[in-house]
Amino acid sequence: MEFHIILTLSLVTSSGAQHATLIRTVKANPGSTREGLLNWALKQAPQMQGANILFFSAEPNTLPFPAVV
Secondary structure (H helix, E strand, O other), rough: EEEEEEEEEEEEEEEEEEEEEEEEEEEEEOOOOHHHHHHHHHOOOOHHOOOOEEEEEEEEEEOOOOOOO
16 A cells, blocks of 8 residues: 655754655555554654654545546
8 A cells, every 4th residue: 555654853953953854655565554654754864863753644645536637
């Protein structure tokens, strides 16, 4: 199943604060969990290790109805 992931992090540094947002669409294996998706997303930003999570969303990348274009 495909998921739309959004993760926003904030890291306090000696020179202020650093922020980063990850926005990706990923395929997850059957049985995957939101925790697993969060851990995957955190590994995508190793420079933000120890940062605070400001926002996390993992939603199926589908619409519940046909899109009208």
